[in-house]
Amino acid sequence: MKYVIIGGDAAGMSAAMQIVRADDEAEVTTLEMGAVYSYAQCGLPYVVGGVIDSFDSLIARDVETFREKYGIDARVNHEVTSVDMEKQTVSGDGFELEYDKLLIATGASPVMPPWDGTDLDGIHTVKTIPDTKAIVEELDHISRVVIVGGGYIGLEMAENFVEIGKEVTMIERGPRLAKIFDEELSENIHAEARKHGITLKFNESVESFEGEQRVQRVITDKGVIDADLVVVAVGVRPNTSFLDGTGIHLFGNGAIKVNAFMQTNVENVYAAGDCATQYHRVKERDDYIPLGTHANKQGRLAGRAMVGNPRSFQGIVGTSIIKFFDLTLGRTGLAESEIKEMGYPFKTIAASVRHIAGYYPDSKKMDIRLSYHEETEQLLGGQIIGEAGVDKRIDVLATALFHRMRVSELEDLDLAYAPPYNGVWDPLQQVARRK
Numbered sequence: 522m523k524y525v526i527i528g529g530d531a532a533g534m535s536a537a538m539q540i541v542r543a544d545d546e547a548e549v550t551t552l553e554m555g556a557v558y559s560y561a562q563c564g565l566p567y568v569v570g571g572v573i574d575s576f577d578s579l580i581a582r583d584v585e586t587f588r589e590k591y592g593i594d595a596r597v598n599h600e601v602t603s604v605d606m607e608k609q610t611v612s613g614d615g616f617e618l619e620y621d622k623l624l625i626a627t628g629a630s631p632v633m634p635p636w637d638g639t640d641l642d643g644i645h646t647v648k649t650i651p652d653t654k655a656i657v658e659e660l661d662h663i664s665r666v667v668i669v670g671g672g673y674i675g676l677e678m679a680e681n682f683v684e685i686g687k688e689v690t691m692i693e694r695g696p697r698l699a700k701i702f703d704e705e706l707s708e709n710i711h712a713e714a715r716k717h718g719i720t721l722k723f724n725e726s727v728e729s730f731e732g733e734q735r736v737q738r739v740i741t742d743k744g745v746i747d748a749d750l751v752v753v754a755v756g757v758r759p760n761t762s763f764l765d766g767t768g769i770h771l772f773g774n775g776a777i778k779v780n781a782f783m784q785t786n787v788e789n790v791y792a793a794g795d796c797a798t799q800y801h802r803v804k805e806r807d808d809y810i811p812l813g814t815h816a817n818k819q820g821r822l823a824g825r826a827m828v829g830n831p832r833s834f835q836g837i838v839g840t841s842i843i844k845f846f847d848l849t850l851g852r853t854g855l856a857e858s859e860i861k862e863m864g865y866p867f868k869t870i871a872a873s874v875r876h877i878a879g880y881y882p883d884s885k886k887m888d889i890r891l892s893y894h895e896e897t898e899q900l901l902g903g904q905i906i907g908e909a910g911v912d913k914r915i916d917v918l919a920t921a922l923f924h925r926m927r928v929s930e931l932e933d934l935d936l937a938y939a940p941p942y943n944g945v946w947d948p949l950q951q952v953a954r955r956k
Contacts, residue, residue: 522547524827525611525618527601528626529553530560531813532794532820534587536624539824541591547828549593550618552611554600554627557650558584563813565653566674569660570681576650601627606767606787622789622827625764625777626820629757629795629811638730644751647674656750663749664688667739669727670754671698676710676845678752683717683846690720690746692727692739699850701841702904703857703890705871709906713848722746757811759796772798776809781833783823791827793819800836803854803901803922804863810839838922839902842915847908851915854902854922857892866895870928870955874948876910878940885909889952891918893928898956900928903949914949928953 524540526533529551540547551558561579568576587595602613610619631646633639643663645656666682668675671693682689691698691714697707698714698721714721722741730751731738739746759776770778770786777785777792781800785792794816801808815837822834840853860867869892875884887907893900903918905911921931931953938945946954 523619523621524549524624525620525622526551526624526626527611528624528628528794528796529555529558529584529595529597530562530626530628530794531816532628532797532823533624533626534559534582535817535820536626536791536793536824536827537587537593538591539821540828541593543825543828543830551587551593551595552599552601552613552618553584553595553597555649555651556597558582558587558595558597560650561813562648565647565650566677566681568653569656569678570684572681572684576654579650602763604764604767604790606769606790609789620789623791624783624820624823624827625761625785625790625792625796626794626816626823627760627763627796628816629759631753632756632758633753634727634755636727636729638732638736639753641730641732642735643732643749644730644736644753646753647678648757656752659750660685660687665747665749666690666752667692667746667748667750668752668754669739670756671695671700672754672756673699673841673843674754675752676843676850678754679714679719680717680844680846683719689718690722690748692722692725692741692746694724694726696723701856702850702852702906703869706888706890706904706906709848709888710845710850713846717846757795759809759811761796772807772809774809778807779819781835782826782831783819783834784826791823793823800834802836802838802925804859808837808839810837810841812841835923838919840915840919842912848906849908849911850906851911852902852904853915853919854900855892856902856904860892860901865901867892867901868895868956869893870952872952872955874951875944876907876948877942878944881940883909887911887914887948889914889948891928891931891949891952893956898927898929900926900931910948914947917947917949928956 559581567573587593729740795811798807842851871890885908936947
């Protein structure tokens, strides 16, 4: 059986490993458009900040390991430009391959809007190791960094530039950072950014970049901002343009529609990871939330399905977390804006509580918001910002959402208690009781 996988990162190589472990006779070919296999994209900002000392630390398995240890024909610098679904072939510059089963795991690429001057030196996106190496190579020669975009990548890059002594300005065309959080929590994030010297520009739109050969100025609709280096982090787009005309069904943003077994609408063709949709258990519909956790799960399940040992993908609940200086920002389920979009009647409970017993030294404040369906009381989402204990509570909420628990049932959970770790009532339970 000939298996071809387009993409050599999380989803693609998770699938490849499932195939080679299940089928001794499998002929597995992986086609990676770049030169690096199986690396942790989420760690890239921390190499810039020096928290992680080398890019090699981010590589789970190099291409030689896949070739020599696992017998995978792992190719680099092989960009697929077309797929013939009838002939079951994939092709690119100088190659064409037949497949019996095909997995599309091409990921997503950063969006670069069509602003004038984007070809100047010093303007970067952050998605791959080569992207980030280019930034690291310039660090000794720059002092003023402008980050366009206030999402997770923008926040992580801002923190890491500040930690190595750079002057950082963030430009957000909307009124606040981290729009996946409710507006009521925005000031926590803004205050933390300003505390660490970051200049925030809200309701401001980039129009162009200027400089001789290298970027020197960012031109916005409100003025001019001096810059030695610019990071553009305004979102990603699924890498699926090569599928035009194939008849494969796509989501509104270009992601590939898949079922619970990662199958597309075309026979013998599967998709997984950042180029594919994910079923959202709270929304009860397909969504697009490209994260490494989803890519690894979907890739693993795609590989199982391709070798005839299927297990269904159980969906996501929208969980994410980020470190931003002294704060941890965690969320799961739906934000209020999403709940309104879904048309659910809902209520939100909010409170500031201590992450451990209040009398124990170093207890820290946590701001918690829980949203639930007004009629059924089913939990719809939760958000927490604080200096400690956020990760534990977000994971509890994610589990509760997965099992469609009611907000009142949070009180019934048997959660670990000792003064250094918790109060006798967990912070989630303290907030839930205010319903």
